[in-house]
Amino acid sequence: MTERLDALLREAFPGDEVSVEDRTGGGDHFQVNVTSPRFEGLSLVEQHRLVYDALATPLADGTIHELRIKTRGAS
Amino acid sequence: MSDEIRDQVKGIIESEDVALFMKGTPQFVMCGNSHRALEALRRAGAPVTAVDILPDPRIREELSALSGWPTIPQVFVRGELVGGADIVEELAESGELERKLEEKLGPEYRGAGEERVAALG
Numbered sequence: 620m621t622e623r624l625d626a627l628l629r630e631a632f633p634g635d636e637v638s639v640e641d642r643t644g645g646g647d648h649f650q651v652n653v654t655s656p657r658f659e660g661l662s663l664v665e666q667h668r669l670v671y672d673a674l675a676t677p678l679a680d681g682t683i684h685e686l687r688i689k690t691r692g693a694s
Numbered sequence: 695m696s697d698e699i700r701d702q703v704k705g706i707i708e709s710e711d712v713a714l715f716m717k718g719t720p721q722f723v724m725c726g727n728s729h730r731a732l733e734a735l736r737r738a739g740a741p742v743t744a745v746d747i748l749p750d751p752r753i754r755e756e757l758s759a760l761s762g763w764p765t766i767p768q769v770f771v772r773g774e775l776v777g778g779a780d781i782v783e784e785l786a787e788s789g790e791l792e793r794k795l796e797e798k799l800g801p802e803y804r805g806a807g808e809e810r811v812a813a814l815g
Binding site: 664668671679687689 | 726777779
């Protein structure tokens with residue numbers, strides 16, 4: 620599951636720094652970190668929305684039980 | 695019936711100074727992320743109105759439809775989505791949450807009220 624989220628994020632943020640951690644080892648509690656120049660000038664809400672958009676399918680189908688997000692601009 | 699719940703959710707978002715949609719209540723929190731958001735708001739002295747989304751699945755459906763935010767908790771200050779647990783925690787740590795509360799609610803917001811719970815449905 621970590622690989623699937625990782626792939627979805629890399630597709631949405633090509634070339635950017637992405638990492639996914641399975642926080643509990645159970646395959647449903649995740650910490651994702653994304654560093655992207657696309658975040659620059661955006662509010663945190665807007666930044667997290669981009670991450671949610673990338674992970675819309677696993678969020679909607681219940682694969683992701685809990686998601687923690689950390690976003691950073693690239694500069 | 696769903697329209698009624700949507701109107702209630704909308705009413706809370708628009709009329710409460712600080713609305714926290716969470717799993718459980720401040721007295722009995724049912725989720726780690728809801729706990730993190732509540733604690734961050736408490737540290738900032740926010741007058742929180744908490745809404746438990748668990749009693750009826752339609753509350754969460756209507757809330758996410760209105761906000762476009764897929765996860766719980768969700769924090770609103772005077773109608774504006776401030777974020778979920780990660781953002782609220784980050785803003786609390788940088789002091790930005792208190793600045794936002796002051797800007798939206800006035801410098802006296804800390805005395806504005808205690809935590810309360812609003813029940814929907």
